[in-house]
Amino acid sequence: MKNYTLASLICPFLFLLFSNCNPNKSNPEEGTAQDTVLIKKEDIKKKSITAIDTVDYNRRMIALSNKDTTGRWPVKTPYPLPGALLPYNRIIAFYGNLYSKRMGVLGEYPKNEMIEKLQGEVAKWQAADTTVNTIPAFHYIAVSAQSQPGKANRYNMRMPFKQIDTLLSWAKPINALVFLDIQVGHSNVKDEVSQLVDYLALPNVHLGIDPEFSMKEGHVPGKKIGTFSSDDINDAIDILAKIVREKKLPPKVLVVHRFTQGMVTNYKAIKTVPEVQIVMHMDGFGSQVLKRSTYLRYIFREPVQFTGFKLFYKNDNWNDWKMYTPEQLLQFTPKPIYIQFQ
Structure with a gap:
């Protein structure tokens, strides 16, 4: 339009x-x-x-690129609409599902303990980088992949809306964002995101999509790593952009998980538009050496717009491994602007 x-x-x-x-x-x-x-x-x-300060925006994007000499970063994209969260803020998110203590820290701890822990991480990142504001977020698995087809034969489970309402009520007192994460299974991005448009029309609600559980060849989720093409990701971008235009909202943030080459194909065809800010998020656990290598291969070398990094409280600290600190991650090129804890 x-x-x-x-x-x-x-x-x-x-x-x-x-x-x-x-x-x-x-x-x-x-x-x-x-x-x-x-x-x-x-x-x-x-x-x-309606205009953003383009000089300030460019300066911040160059700072995020962290002296990249390859020409990949910062990525040349359209300027965002006013009210954009990035690159002015770093988002610190707790990931999980309220039904499970095994899917992430969001559902592992009682509410008050979890929120206190999240605010502690926000404070650490704010102290490590005072050049950007740091804000908390709940990254909630709103559609979870399943090993059984279910009545709709989608191999996923849509969480009840009352859980999203709960997360929104938790977010309000601490001014947190809420991300709704989608694991499509045998379904598709359009269908799964479309059933959440009323929530995505709220100013503080954003989207995550996970190609790991997109089983295009009919495999059972969890048995093989799935994939999204640029078309799948563009479907999510189109839906978000339409919501932003119709509701006259600031840009939405779209988080795309990734830890293998095949999880995202044809990355150069992913749209960049003023209404949506795309974070290519380095998922996966392991040693610091392994995780840095993954970041370089799949995030740094295939630039889209912004970058994220996932930290695992348990799996990154297993087998004499050590979870990355904020100070260490701020040495990465580019600097991740979205940090997720699981």
Whole structure:
């Protein structure tokens, strides 16, 4: 959809108004000058509302690229709409599902203990990098892949909306974001995201999609690593962009999980639009050496827009491994702007 400025919409109207209704028709030049003054005022007012500070945005993107010399970073994309979260904020998210203590820290601890732990991580990251604001988030598995087909033969389970309502109520007192994460199973991105549009229309609700559980060849989720093409990811972008335009919202953040080459195909065809900010998120656990290698191979070398990094409290600290600290991750090129704990 073409974006029209306020000036382009009101210019024809003002021209007709002053040409037909100006009592001083004998001096048309006077009416034209008045038109010009009014339009310029409207242009200035509109610009102050809709334009971001591109100089500041560029400076922040260069800082995130962390002295990259390859030319990959920062990625050249359209400027975001006003109110964009990135690159002005770093998002610190707790991942999981309220039905399970095994799927992530979000559901592992009682509410108050979990929130206190999340706020502690936010404080650590804020102290490590004072150049960006740090904000908390709940990254909730709203559609979970399943080993059985279920009645709809989708090999996934859609969580009840009351759980999303619970997360929203938890988020409000601490000004947290809420991410709804989708594991499609044998379904598809369009169907699974579309059933959540009412929630995604809320200003603080964003989206995550997980190709690991997208089983295009009919495999059972969890038995083989799945895949998303650029078309799948673009489907999510289209839905989010439409919501942003219709509801006149700030840009939505889309998190795409990845830890293998095949999880995302044709990355160069992924759309970048002003309404959506894309985070390619380095998933997977292991030693620091392994995780850095994964980040370099699949996130650094195939740039889309922004980057994320997942940390596992248990699996990254197993077998004499050590979980990365904020200070260590801030040395990465590019610096991750979205951090997820599982």
